[in-house]
Amino acid sequence: MAFRFEEGGIRPLHSHLNSQVSYVAEGTFDVTVDGETVRLGPGSSFVRRAAPRSWVVAVTEGILIDTFNPRRDDFLETQ
Template identity: 50%
Template sequence: MTEQTFFAQADATEWTELAPGNTRRVLIHTPDLMQVEFGFDKGAVGALHSHPHIQVSYVAEGSFEVTIDGVTEVVGQGGSFIVPSGLVHGVVALEKGRLIDVFTPHRADFL
């Protein structure tokens, strides 16, 4: 049996700068599931993109203009959204904020 990681501490992973005002850190993952934290400065953009993974996102802080498959809605702190596999999506931070994203399967491109 392979070693399994059941726990992750907040300071266990480093932040990666993706673009000005936009950072990411992988919190924990298995081959089937991954949890990632994204930090955004006000006005920062998570550019429109798509991927084969299913994604669910929780707004831990701030508010975001979220676009999924051409539909845009503002999602504030405590809100969530789901992005089905293959749909084009992106966000704009309306204020400083953080998203907690979960992907299935894991995003190998983030490791």
């Protein structure tokens, strides 16, 4: 799933039971997982296991490509 962010866009603090791998296709993001924040740019990725709280802030306009295991059927229904 591709998610486009405007500069300053936020994916609010959340938690889910799916493992997640995210790839930064464009832009710069501050990513917080389990209270630790890292700044990631194009070509970077991060992995989060199921359950921890996380959030993302777009430092610049950008695109994240996310994959989930098991898949997120709630996202499939909105696309």
